[in-house]
Amino acid sequence: MADFVQVIDPGHGGHDPGAVANGLREKDLTLKIALYARDYIHENYENVKVYLTRDKDVFLGLSERADFANRLKADHFCSIHINAGGGKGFESFIYNGNYSNKPKTQALRNVLHDTIISETDFANRGKKEANFAVLRETNMSAVLTENGFIDNTFDATYLKSDFNLRKIAIAHAHGLAKAHGWKLKPKKQASKLSKSGVYYRVITGSFENRENAEQRVKELKAKGYDAFIDVYKK
Numbered sequence: 001m002a003d004f005v006q007v008i009d010p011g012h013g014g015h016d017p018g019a020v021a022n023g024l025r026e027k028d029l030t031l032k033i034a035l036y037a038r039d040y041i042h043e044n045y046e047n048v049k050v051y052l053t054r055d056k057d058v059f060l061g062l063s064e065r066a067d068f069a070n071r072l073k074a075d076h077f078c079s080i081h082i083n084a085g086g087g088k089g090f091e092s093f094i095y096n097g098n099y100s101n102k103p104k105t106q107a108l109r110n111v112l113h114d115t116i117i118s119e120t121d122f123a124n125r126g127k128k129e130a131n132f133a134v135l136r137e138t139n140m141s142a143v144l145t146e147n148g149f150i151d152n153t154f155d156a157t158y159l160k161s162d163f164n165l166r167k168i169a170i171a172h173a174h175g176l177a178k179a180h181g182w183k184l185k186p187k188k189q190a191s192k193l194s195k196s197g198v199y200y201r202v203i204t205g206s207f208e209n210r211e212n213a214e215q216r217v218k219e220l221k222a223k224g225y226d227a228f229i230d231v232y233k234k
Contacts, residue, residue: 091126113127
């Protein structure tokens with residue numbers, strides 16, 4: 001079975017910083033999110049190969065990014081950006097032209113968009129279309145995400161947290177996995193003990209109500225943690 005080829009495109013780079021405000025540069029944020037997403041996908045999903053248009057602070061033209069994905073004959077293209085201009089929240093874009101795989105592109109984007117909204121603290125600005133070069137020139141289904149406004153105080157504060165950048169990345173990974181039907185890798189065998197045989201557990205709460213415990217586990221898993229319920233009786 002051939003690997004699914006996913007291209008992730010961290011916007012801007014090199015001499016092009018993208019949007020700049022509140023001590024942040026778009027090119028730095030998009031690269032961190034893309035790297036986190038790539039590593040998370042490779043660690044957790046079977047038969048998926050992720051390629052980044054850039055994995056360091058270098059400049060690439062818009063057509064170069066699309067050409068990169070086209071040469072790989074990628075199955076899907078996802079361009080990651082940070083917004084600016086006085087708004088607030090998350091929005092996503094697909095190409096606004098007429099093309100044969102537009103219904104598929106729309107369906108994939110819907111799943112990704114909804115997942116990111118459900119797993120982050122961004123306000124939902126909606127699902128949109130635009131004539132962006134990286135969406136127009138790619139041969140495969142493509143989406144561009146705008147992850148908060150760098151010039152909005154609330155969003156900028158959120159984006160300054162590395163934990164939140166990882167949350168955004170994992171939300172992208174989960175959304176892409178749901179959209180494409182990726183399968184999780186088998187869990188590592190529990191019988192593989194550490195050399196010392198000693199483990200340290202971190203407790204994030206104790207609950208009398210199981211529903212509250214299950215909700216906490218759900219929240220932790222959404223953030224990428226391998227959480228579980230350990231029943232304790234006095």
